Amino acid sequence: MFSIDTGSGFWNPILWVLVIIIAFLMMYILRSLGRKDYRKTTEQIKPFLSGNPELEKDKMHVRGSNLYWGFRESLKGFYNVLLKLHSGNTSDYILWFVVIMAIFFIIIGVI
Amino acid sequence: MTSIEYIIDHSPALIIAIPLLGAFLTPLVSRLGSRIRNVFVIIVAMLTAFLVFLLASDVFSDGIRTYIFGSQDLTTPVVRILFEVDGISIFMAIISVLLSLLAAIYSWSFMKKYDGLDKYYTLLLLMTAGMLGMELTGDMFNFFVFLEITSISSCALIAFWTHKGEAVEAGFKYIVVSAVGALFVLFAVALLYGQYNALNIATLANTIQYSFLDKIAFVLLITALGMKAGLVPMHMWLPDSYSQAPSSVTLILVGATQASLYGVFRMCFTLYGGVFADGILSSMTVGWFIVVLALVTILIGVTMAIIQTDFKRLIAYAAVAELGYMFLGIGVGLTAMGTSYGKTALDGGVFHILNDALDVGLLFLVAGSIYYATKERDLDRMGGLARNMRYTSMFFIIGLLAVAGMPPMNGFASKLLIYESTYQLSPILSIIAILSSILLLAVFVKVFHSVFMGPELPRFRDVQEVPRSMLLAMGIIALIIIVIGLIPGIVVENIVQPAANSLVNHLDYISHVISIGGV
Numbered sequence: 001m002f003s004i005d006t007g008s009g010f011w012n013p014i015l016w017v018l019v020i021i022i023a024f025l026m027m028y029i030l031r032s033l034g035r036k037d038y039r040k041t042t043e044q045i046k047p048f049l050s051g052n053p054e055l056e057k058d059k060m061h062v063r064g065s066n067l068y069w070g071f072r073e074s075l076k077g078f079y080n081v082l083l084k085l086h087s088g089n090t091s092d093y094i095l096w097f098v099v100i101m102a103i104f105f106i107i108i109g110v111i
Numbered sequence: 112m113t114s115i116e117y118i119i120d121h122s123p124a125l126i127i128a129i130p131l132l133g134a135f136l137t138p139l140v141s142r143l144g145s146r147i148r149n150v151f152v153i154i155v156a157m158l159t160a161f162l163v164f165l166l167a168s169d170v171f172s173d174g175i176r177t178y179i180f181g182s183q184d185l186t187t188p189v190v191r192i193l194f195e196v197d198g199i200s201i202f203m204a205i206i207s208v209l210l211s212l213l214a215a216i217y218s219w220s221f222m223k224k225y226d227g228l229d230k231y232y233t234l235l236l237l238m239t240a241g242m243l244g245m246e247l248t249g250d251m252f253n254f255f256v257f258l259e260i261t262s263i264s265s266c267a268l269i270a271f272w273t274h275k276g277e278a279v280e281a282g283f284k285y286i287v288v289s290a291v292g293a294l295f296v297l298f299a300v301a302l303l304y305g306q307y308n309a310l311n312i313a314t315l316a317n318t319i320q321y322s323f324l325d326k327i328a329f330v331l332l333i334t335a336l337g338m339k340a341g342l343v344p345m346h347m348w349l350p351d352s353y354s355q356a357p358s359s360v361t362l363i364l365v366g367a368t369q370a371s372l373y374g375v376f377r378m379c380f381t382l383y384g385g386v387f388a389d390g391i392l393s394s395m396t397v398g399w400f401i402v403v404l405a406l407v408t409i410l411i412g413v414t415m416a417i418i419q420t421d422f423k424r425l426i427a428y429a430a431v432a433e434l435g436y437m438f439l440g441i442g443v444g445l446t447a448m449g450t451s452y453g454k455t456a457l458d459g460g461v462f463h464i465l466n467d468a469l470d471v472g473l474l475f476l477v478a479g480s481i482y483y484a485t486k487e488r489d490l491d492r493m494g495g496l497a498r499n500m501r502y503t504s505m506f507f508i509i510g511l512l513a514v515a516g517m518p519p520m521n522g523f524a525s526k527l528l529i530y531e532s533t534y535q536l537s538p539i540l541s542i543i544a545i546l547s548s549i550l551l552l553a554v555f556v557k558v559f560h561s562v563f564m565g566p567e568l569p570r571f572r573d574v575q576e577v578p579r580s581m582l583l584a585m586g587i588i589a590l591i592i593i594v595i596g597l598i599p600g601i602v603v604e605n606i607v608q609p610a611a612n613s614l615v616n617h618l619d620y621i622s623h624v625i626s627i628g629g630v
Contacts, residue, residue, distance in 0.1 A: 004524060004599045006531040007455040013519035013597050020519075057495075057566040064490030064561035065420050068553070072418055079418060082411070086347055090284050094291055096344045100404075101295075101334040107400055108326050108392070 122166040123178035123194040127244050129159050134236035141229035149219050152232045156212040163208045167201045171609050175623040193311055195249030197620055198613035203246040203373045206468045210366040211239040213584045217476055218359040220578035221483055231271060238264040238363055242370045251300045252310045261367050262289035268360040269352045281355035288348040295335040299328040312382055313624035321386045332378045339371035343408040346431045353427035358479020362472045369464055376614055384617030398446030405442050408435030409547045416554045420490045422478045433467040440529045443536050452532040459528025462607045466521045473510035473588040477503055480577040490561040497563035499574045504563045506585040513592045515552035521592050524599035
């Protein structure tokens with residue numbers, strides 16, 4: 001009912017759920033051992049930036065395009081080619097269709 | 112015969128007739144008011160869903176069901192159309208009808224502010240009828256007709272926001288690609304009809320000789336339907352269309368894309384199934400070709416997704432990668448045809464169709480909700496929305512985990528079947544697939560951080576959670592994702608395996624028509 005046979009093993013999500021529940025319990029216990037003097041209405045909630053003043057909220061947020069910058073930079077060559085292929089031109093879309101059809105036909109014809 | 116048996120008997124016809132009739136009645140019902148129209152469309156979708164589930168219970172318990180439009184005497188040469196519903200047909204129909212119903216519910220609030228909704232709902236029901244027709248028909252020309260109905264209604268819905276130039280452009284690209292694809296499908300159908308004087312899939316599968324013309328027809332069918340299914344490098348229309356359509360439409364577009372994927376299955380495993388089984392055409396060669404294209408699809412999809420800053424375009428590229436996983440399962444299934452791991456791969460590929468529709472569908476609805484609340488799609492302009500949109504962010508987390516194949520979500524179960532079977536074919540292929548899935552997780556972690564985390568931005572301070580109908584649609588999908596994730600055994604055993612078995616046992620499909628005197 002719960003598990004599936006993968007051919008070389010099995011997968012039972014209930015075991016995983018049990019592990020998650022145990023992990024959450026441990027997290028809850030650890031959290032309850034923490035300091036009790038935290039107050040939401042005080043300065044405790046302000047971010048600590050090594051003594052520097054906090055910038056405007058808009059400038060503090062790490063934007064989507066900031067993430068994985070290194071990944072993009074290191075694969076610049078790959079992405080230059082990939083973006084060139086995604087031209088947005090409908091003629092190119094059809095051209096790729098013809099190319100794949102030709103390759104497939106050669107494969108089928110040779111066999 | 113009880114009334115339920117009578118309904119089941121005629122359900123293949125009713126499943127198409129009800130949304131079709133509903134579509135043409137919608138403009139008239141719209142005259143009575145928008146609320147009545149919305150209720151009417153949802154009732155039509157629910158009724159269709161009810162019939163699909165009724166037929167599914169019958170097909171899964173009693174096997175293939177055939178419905179004849181026209182003369183019941185199959186030996187007389189008159190015009191008739193056969194609907195032949197087997198495991199894979201009804202499996203796909205369940206997905207399509209579920210997506211259509213949820214899109215109708217979601218649209219209630221999402222599309223409320225826009226004009227021309229009588230046309231919108233008409234097209235939505237037409238598209239539903241088209242998809243279901245493609246999946247239930249047993250006739251090649253009829254398949255082409257429903258493919259066209261789906262394409263034309265999809266195109267109009269993609270370009271529904273005509274005030275946006277980009278939406279019209281996306282609609283234009285979609286119709287060009289669809290028309291070219293459909294033209295080649297029609298050409299293939301003509302080649303088969305010219306040789307065998309038949310259009311019925313079972314009849315053709317029984318008599319096919321694999322002549323030179325059959326080879327041409329095979330290439331045309333697989334390539335054209337592969338393009339409609341978004342196989343790389345013929346996928347480029349997909350991010351354009353998915354990102355520009357209203358999110359409720361994108362949800363059904365996922366189903367329309369999968370209906371073309373179903374077409375690939377039907378042609379490979381049923382129409383040309385005997386050619387593979389007899390060893391006339393090497394299933395290994397075709398399988399490897401599909402495996403290579405599948406891996407390229409996964410890699411291109413995921414690497415393009417990671418650099419996107421448009422929310423919906425990013426999900427569209429992730430959807431391309433997910434399509435690659437389905438093709439990988441099918442490719443490995445073909446390559447290792449007859450082995451136990453080949454069957455496991457096929458199970459995984461079929462299971463992933465259902466999971467992808469739900470996971471990617473949920474993410475598109477979340478993107479639509481964010482757009483509804485903020486009028487933003489650019490990830491660089493968003494942030495901190497989890498504060499005001501708690502339910503939406505929770506649904507996004509569920510979709511994120513599911514699409515990235517994180518346990519215990521549904522996506523993990525199907526991907527595990529694909530990984531393990533692919534590993535037995537070639538470990539390196541499996542490693543690439545797993546690494547791509549990890550990259551997919553990274554992609555959506557980026558989205559989660561950009562959209563929901565971070566400080567509360569001043570311009571989004573007054574943003575509110577989306578209306579109930581939108582939450583309900585997302586909630587239903589999230590619930591199904593969790594349930595499938597927790598009981599994958601039941602789903603695989605009762606729905607997925609019968610669907611995959613119907614692909615493998617193509618002779619059952621043929622012999623059913625023979626048994627009623629059709630061949």
